[in-house]
Amino acid sequence: MSKVEEFEELRPLLFSIAYRILGSVAEAEDAVQETWLRYDASSTRPVSTKAFLSTTVTRISIDVLRSARVRREEYVGPWFPEPLLSDPYQDPARSAELADSVSMAALLLLERLSPLERSVFVLREVFAFGFDEVAAAVGRSEAACRQLLVRARRHMEAGRPRFEADRQERQELATRFFDALKNGDVGGLRNLLAADVSMVGDGGGKAPQLARAVMGAEQVARLLGTVFPLMSRIDVTFEPHEVNGQPGAIFRDRDGKVLHTLALDVLDGRIQTIRGVINPDKLRHIGPVADAWAIDREVKRARRQTRR
Missing domain, CATH: 3.10.450.50 (Nuclear Transport Factor 2; Chain: A,)
Structure with a gap:
């Protein structure tokens, strides 16, 4: 399989990770494009293309989010995520988690988290990455990622409604x-x-x-x-x-x-x-x-x- 084919196969996952971290369709698409440029420029093939690309798009998204948070503090009126009409990544085994995590309410709760907490929560809770994969993606130890996840869960659970409709x-x-x-x-x-x-x-x-x-x-x-x-x-x-x-x-x-x-x-x-x-x-x-x-x-x- 060529580099292009490998990348295109993983593009839906990469966009879905970036969108949940950033809350912006345009910024997520830019993060995915930058991920491709870095992958294409790499002279060696990684052992795991999925791990390499997921790590790359996560780190790019964290950097973008840190600068975006300053702009959002100066935003006129309420800030909402850019509306997403369809999520390109589908996983029948995690369809409920995927749908819930992309809702306006969930994305606004994610805004309360730090960029690292948000990224750890998205990778672990939404996409079920192993803690070793999460740690590699955000550049922290597994122990630190477990603590980040505990804090993120606490914030998310505190804001979730008690009753949810099917x-x-x-x-x-x-x-x-x-x-x-x-x-x-x-x-x-x-x-x-x-x-x-x-x-x-x-x-x-x-x-x-x-x-x-x-x-x-x-x-x-x-x-x-x-x-x-x-x-x-x-x-x-x-x-x-x-x-x-x-x-x-x-x-x-x-x-x-x-x-x-x-x-x-x-x-x-x-x-x-x-x-x-x-x-x-x-x-x-x-x-x-x-x-x-x-x-x-x-x-x-x-x-x-x-x-x-």
Whole structure:
């Protein structure tokens, strides 16, 4: 098998490791590309190509994350990971762990960890690497990696919800939610939301976004049931689509350009959190991006006309 063939076979795994460490599709793709360049430049073939490439992409991702954390501290408004529409790495034996680890909620919990804790947690808990492999990848002893994992688990468990919905329940609830949204059914929306539901948007200062999180079933239902019919009038549409392994949707303007994504967290039979990503920089990997400011102006114009 040639170098190119070996690398391409492992590319899905390398991207999935990098994305979970970085929370960015673009940065993960860059890390994978840099990994290939280093592998291609190597004059010797490693004993284990998987170990070599996994170590390389992990170390590159750690370096990128350390610099990215400074930028994220200066980010305008809430920071969310770049939406991932499909995870290229599949492992039937670990499908539950893989889906859970790529959710918006899990990635936001990972943001609380140091780069080393995050990398150890991803390699060990998500991809089931042996401690010897983890230690080699992050350049620490096995004992140190065990301690890093203990701390990482503690942080992750402290933030996890007590109740989790199964995949079928999540999907059924999401179908009802998007049907109610399409119809502007405020009552229908309200019945699907947790009493303390929150709706938060990530515009990064580069697109219109909520001034603050909208809290409570009544407030969120009224906002959604009012705004989407206005968006429909200017030909904004949406297509339900899995986002970060959770139920969600992609919203598009009349030309089919990507306006934003929504991802739903479903807990205990209700929608607990609605996260929207509208920052255009985080949507370019999905397709051409809509002018969110122009859409916002059209929505406001439609609202004024409705009130006349």
